[in-house]
Amino acid sequence: MLKFSLGPKVRQPLHLHDKKLKSLEKKSSEIREDLIRMLVEAGSGHSAGPLGMADIFTALYFHVMVHDPKRPSWKDRDRLILSNGHIVPIRYATMAHAGYFPKKLMMTLRKLGSPLQGHPEHAWMPALETTSGPLGEGSSQAAGIAYAGLMDASPWRVYCCMGDGELDEGQCWEAFQFAGANRLYNLTYIIDRNNIQIDGRTEEIMPLEPLDKKLEAFGLNVIKCAGNDIRDFVNGVERAQAVSDKCSVIIADTIPGYGVDFMEYDFTWHGKPPAKGKEAGDAINELRTLWGKIQSEHE
Amino acid sequence: MRTTPLQKGLNPAMFLVRNLFETKNLKQTPTRSGFGEGLVEAGKKDKNIVVLCCDLTESTRADMFKKVFPERFIQMGIAEQALASIGAGLSMAGKVPFISSYAAFSPGRNWEQIKTTIALQNSNVKIAGAHSGLSVGPDGATHQMLEDIILTRAMPNMTVEVPCDAIETRKTAVAGAKFVGPFYFRFARSATPVFTTEKTPFKLGRAEVYRFGNDVTLVAAGPLLYEALLAADALSKEHGIECRVINAHSIKPFDEKTLIAAAKETGAIVTIEEGQTHGGLAGIVCETLALTTPVPVERVGAQNQYGESGEPAQVLEAFGLTAPFIALAVVRVLDRKHGVAVSKIPAHMQAAEERRIMMRKQIFEEALSRAPRKWGGTKPDLQVRSNKKR
Numbered sequence: 001m002l003k004f005s006l007g008p009k010v011r012q013p014l015h016l017h018d019k020k021l022k023s024l025e026k027k028s029s030e031i032r033e034d035l036i037r038m039l040v041e042a043g044s045g046h047s048a049g050p051l052g053m054a055d056i057f058t059a060l061y062f063h064v065m066v067h068d069p070k071r072p073s074w075k076d077r078d079r080l081i082l083s084n085g086h087i088v089p090i091r092y093a094t095m096a097h098a099g100y101f102p103k104k105l106m107m108t109l110r111k112l113g114s115p116l117q118g119h120p121e122h123a124w125m126p127a128l129e130t131t132s133g134p135l136g137e138g139s140s141q142a143a144g145i146a147y148a149g150l151m152d153a154s155p156w157r158v159y160c161c162m163g164d165g166e167l168d169e170g171q172c173w174e175a176f177q178f179a180g181a182n183r184l185y186n187l188t189y190i191i192d193r194n195n196i197q198i199d200g201r202t203e204e205i206m207p208l209e210p211l212d213k214k215l216e217a218f219g220l221n222v223i224k225c226a227g228n229d230i231r232d233f234v235n236g237v238e239r240a241q242a243v244s245d246k247c248s249v250i251i252a253d254t255i256p257g258y259g260v261d262f263m264e265y266d267f268t269w270h271g272k273p274p275a276k277g278k279e280a281g282d283a284i285n286e287l288r289t290l291w292g293k294i295q296s297e298h299e
Numbered sequence: 300m301r302t303t304p305l306q307k308g309l310n311p312a313m314f315l316v317r318n319l320f321e322t323k324n325l326k327q328t329p330t331r332s333g334f335g336e337g338l339v340e341a342g343k344k345d346k347n348i349v350v351l352c353c354d355l356t357e358s359t360r361a362d363m364f365k366k367v368f369p370e371r372f373i374q375m376g377i378a379e380q381a382l383a384s385i386g387a388g389l390s391m392a393g394k395v396p397f398i399s400s401y402a403a404f405s406p407g408r409n410w411e412q413i414k415t416t417i418a419l420q421n422s423n424v425k426i427a428g429a430h431s432g433l434s435v436g437p438d439g440a441t442h443q444m445l446e447d448i449i450l451t452r453a454m455p456n457m458t459v460e461v462p463c464d465a466i467e468t469r470k471t472a473v474a475g476a477k478f479v480g481p482f483y484f485r486f487a488r489s490a491t492p493v494f495t496t497e498k499t500p501f502k503l504g505r506a507e508v509y510r511f512g513n514d515v516t517l518v519a520a521g522p523l524l525y526e527a528l529l530a531a532d533a534l535s536k537e538h539g540i541e542c543r544v545i546n547a548h549s550i551k552p553f554d555e556k557t558l559i560a561a562a563k564e565t566g567a568i569v570t571i572e573e574g575q576t577h578g579g580l581a582g583i584v585c586e587t588l589a590l591t592t593p594v595p596v597e598r599v600g601a602q603n604q605y606g607e608s609g610e611p612a613q614v615l616e617a618f619g620l621t622a623p624f625i626a627l628a629v630v631r632v633l634d635r636k637h638g639v640a641v642s643k644i645p646a647h648m649q650a651a652e653e654r655r656i657m658m659r660k661q662i663f664e665e666a667l668s669r670a671p672r673k674w675g676g677t678k679p680d681l682q683v684r685s686n687k688k689r
Binding site: 044085102107118119136168 | 662
């Protein structure tokens with residue numbers, strides 16, 4: 001181990017070596033496991049969305065973003081805005097693994113006095129960048145932050161995670177309009193296209209397709225990728241960063257509840273955690289191996 | 300029959316449940332269930348009733364209506380601004396729309412649409428605000444709506460109702476369907492005691508006196524009315540202070556007659572609500588009294604602050620909305636009534652602040668103490684029973 005910190009990571013090519021990829025996949029499986037434990041402990045919260053986004057958050061925090069967990073208010077950090085605030089448990093779990101706060105704080109999710117509020121609150125944890133939960137608002141806040149970044153010719157980039165059901169909100173499209181008109185090339189929207197929302201499948205509640213054509217029409221650079229394939233996602237980010245005259249939006253096709261067989265693709269898991277006991281045990285057991293794809297070091 | 304000693308002072312004409320103060324034996328139902336039942340009841344009476352919801356049908360209990368009348372249910376997707384305006388459009392074509400979402404988003408997000416297309420236009424739209432108040436609990440401050448009473452009562456033409464339990468919520472929904480004009484009512488997520496009965500009188504625009512007393516008046520709206528009754532009972536037993544308790548479910552139009560009579564007869568008022576005190580129920584009471592019969596008023600509610608995550612009961616206690624804090628407010632208002640000097644910061648607010656700090660510390664540290672070794676704690680791996688069958 002190095003005794004002296006070399007300072008925060010500087011922006012490097014995003015190319016992913018096999019070894020790094022493997023370690024990221026392992027990390028994301030660990031994070032998923034902790035996520036399930038966290039949700040079981042809290043007794044309420046959302047499951048499917050966070051599980052589906054684990055790979056993307058792992059890739060962002062451990063590979064893509066330039067940030068320093070020791071200095072969350074460092075002015076040149078990349079900003080990650082979470083617009084669909086209800087999936088914040090996965091962000092908490094990833095941040096804990098990245099070293100933003102001690103892991104044992106994960107025990108206190110949704111409890112009185114905890115900085116881990118049910119929906120992200122800036123006042124309780126400034127490293128979250130914004131307060132969110134009411135859908136659509138993060139998309140505009142991210143555009144505002146990115147605009148300020150361009151005004152000052154700042155080196156940092158802005159990433160904004162959004163849900164797909166969230167796109168029902170008119171405000172998202174106002175933000176896309178603004179981002180398209182102002183060519184906010186330092187901003188990348190990441191849409192978690194998992195096809196579910198609370199009441200059912202997105203295409204039944206309020207159809208979004210053809211989503212890519214709609215977004216293109218708003219003047220955005222649209223990139224499609226598989227959200228549960230870290231390499232594909234990182235390639236997508238690379239392609240977004242290569243464009244310097246347009247705001248990019250990555251449509252990441254994710255599988256809701258990824259890693260837990262009985263949660264996958266099932267919208268009823270959108271807004272509830274697994275129950276303590278057998279349900280949680282099953283979930284964790286399935287996660288430990290990701291159907292044998294990943295050899296976990298635990299047990 | 301269990302009667303007198305426990306129920307001393309209660310108004311028999313209100314037909315409250317017999318075992319009112321046996322809190323553990325009372326039926327606990329969330330007020331939102333009353334909303335669902337009311338929708339179905341109203342839907343059976345009137346074919347023009349349609350229900351709109353923003354991707355929260357199960358949560359708001361609009362699904363009860365959806366099951367019975369699927370053809371009259373409209374799924375909006377997550378779009379509250381369109382919800383308000385489309386609702387107004389439906390009413391213009393003769394429908395009676397109930398637009399439902401969380402109060403934090405409707406009227407929280409679509410206030411301007413409600414103002415223009417519903418209130419100003421005087422459309423016959425019923426706005427149902429679910430998950431109101433601090434008792435939303437773990438979802439945290441973004442979803443705990445404390446300003447909806449203020450927002451809606453600010454609009455001319457609007458009628459505002461805050462029912463106190465599941466039965467009254469059902470009555471409110473049915474009455475709202477019959478009523479012509481913009482109508483807002485709020486209800487809550489967590490289960491609260493059902494203490495009124497079918498026989499309890501209910502009329503839009505009229506406040507009801509649930510308990511007689513001539514020392515001080517407690518004016519409450521919403522599920523916290525039960526806490527007010529508990530406080531009144533405790534004060535009567537322990538200190539001989541007789542509180543009049545008024546159910547002010549009608550926020551707008553407000554029953555000024557009942558309030559002014561109470562102010563004249565008791566000379567001191569305490570307001571109790573699950574919302575911001577500035578401008579909410581406390582606001583109306585203070586305005587009304589300042590214009591007619593000024594008497595000392597104390598306010599129990601969110602004191603210019605936002606809530607936080609936690610179990611519903613814990614959050615209510617941490618923010619000073621339960622019976623003991625109401626009792627402290629009563630003591631203070633009586634001191635003021637009798638001309639005794641009082642502290643600058645009200646005792647109930649001070650006590651709530653201290654309690655909040657203590658509870659935060661306790662609950663937070665209790666959770667931390669159970670942290671497993673893997674997360675830097677001392678306890679073994681979290682016990683989620685594994686499935687060894689495979």
